Amino acid sequence: MTIIGVGLLGGSVGLAIKEWDPSVKIAGVGRRQAGMDEALALGAIDTAHLDSAEAVDQADLVILATPVGAFEAHLRAIASRLKPSVVITDVGSTKAIVARVARRVLGSKAPFVGSHPMAGSEQKGVAFARPDLFCGATCIITPTRLTPPRATRAVEALWRALDARTLRMTPTSHDRAMSRVSHLPHALSSLLMMLPTKGDLPITAGGFRDTTRLAGGDPEMWRDIFLTNRNAILSAIDTFDESLMQLRDLVELGDAQGLEKFFAAAKKRRRLTLGNH
Amino acid sequence: MTIIGVGLLGGSVGLAIKEWDPSVKIAGVGRRQAGMDEALALGAIDTAHLDSAEAVDQADLVILATPVGAFEAHLRAIASRLKPSVVITDVGSTKAIVARVARRVLGSKAPFVGSHPMAGSEQKGVAFARPDLFCGATCIITPTRLTPPRATRAVEALWRALDARTLRMTPTSHDRAMSRVSHLPHALSSLLMMLPTKGDLPITAGGFRDTTRLAGGDPEMWRDIFLTNRNAILSAIDTFDESLMQLRDLVELGDAQGLEKFFAAAKKRRRLTLGNH
Secondary structure, three states, rough: EEEEEOOOHHHHHHHHHHHHHOOOEEEEEEEOOOHHHHHHHHHHEEEEEHHHHHHHOOEEEEEEOOOOHHHHHHHHHHHHOOEEEEEEEEEOOOOHHHHHHHHHHOOOOEEEOOOEEOOOOOOOOOOHHOOOOOOOOOOEEEOOOOOOOHHHHHHHHHHHHHHOOEEOOHHHHHHHHHHHHHHHHHHHHHHHHHHOOOHHHHHOOHHHHOHHHHHHHHHHHHHHHHHHHHHHHHHHHHHHHHHHHHHHHHHHOHHHHHHHHHHHHHHHHHHHOOOOO | OOOOOOOOHHHHHHHHHHHOOOOOOOOOEOOOOOHOOOOHHHHOOOOOOOOHHHOOOOOEEEEEEOOHHHHHHHHOOOOHHOOOOEEEHHHOOOOOOHHHHHHHHOOOOOOOEEEEEEOOOOOOOOOHHHOOOOOOOOOEOOOOOOOOHHHHHHHHHHHHHOEEEEEOOHHHHHHHHHHHHHHHHHHHHHHHHHHHOOHHHHHHOOOHHOOOOOOOOOOOOOOHHHHHHHHHHHHHHHHHHHHHHHHHHHHHHHOOOOOHHHHHHHHHHHHHHHOOO
């Protein structure tokens, strides 16, 4: 197995695979020797490489775990060095653009099946990698009509071996759903963080803290998500903005019944879908 | 002392006062005998009354702890029965309207000084009352230019006795600040809860859960807050909407630098003001 990009996610895949079956040989690829040395010392990889082309020729499975922006260059570098039986996957947060890039670069040389393990944290780097990071998490697998079923099954088997729950979606429906349940929430959280004046900040309470927690995320990762899921995010912003303007009308009109009905509907939906806590 | 409305907040004031000084006599006022019996059994009050007028003639301090919408009727009922030395306060979440109502109804009969203890939870009712609810919390005290200093000091002394930290603001600046750090976050949280389609909900993760936590709040309480802080909330909505449209522009233009700068500014502001966790 080859892991390209051995940070929090890539490193955790390595540690978890080693815990599941220590006999699996893992080649790691990274930009800096120091990071590679750290990954070797932690036991997340067996061999370290600064060049992805030289690390894939024996791999049955290649996992892209760098920022999404670096995928294309790595795919180009490895395309002609792959075993015929290889399967390629990734751990990125947006899937449609990545699927298109992989199809364009790899053609019929190797099947690519996107993965989005919904795990991670605000922490960065292999130092925070944990073998149980994916344990109990949901991992969305995004085959397309062109994906060979054996490739989809191989990627599902990987995540199940790491104790994740797998769920299939198309790349496009993944990106649309994520724009609503993850990307827009991140945008709102960051915008809200910028709203209070300096004088307001001493009186913020737990609610403000919870609602802005996502704003603590890595700016480069979120930049890439917003660049690679543009249309779905624009659509989510527009739908949200329309609902914000409807609420504004209720406030301006002093519509007691309408306001109570709105808050009650949101409370009820939360209880039914997320429970009380 | 008289507590009008013995629910979570009113009941917690009673329990905390009794813990601070068991000799203070507390008259409680409620709408239902069952709630009053529960408050008596828990030791939050000494005597129970269904009529506020008959519960205030010996009080040095009267605390309104009903929903804000019921304040005016109670103030009218008690206005002519108060001791000359009495001080009146409340525990409501908006302050400017309440201050105006109190001035109009009470005139020079008694000083009213608003309080907003920033404590509570999604729970309702005296059964959830706790003597330590205000311990370490911030309580905003909102005197006006017309408030006698002794009344302000009496209300501050009350909250400090309950181990809260007090902070003075004018009613209007309180409401404006709250529209940004509490009321708009609640609106965003509730709107976000309504955004995903049914199919999206199985893939929501911790971030969505945190960002929508406020949507679990009591719909009647939030209706009243949005009715009684209309102008400040409209202004917060408009400011927020403008920033959402600026972000929308960055997304539509694919402005990598602008997006990263925005996310980095929000992350930095959160770290500097709220810390990392």
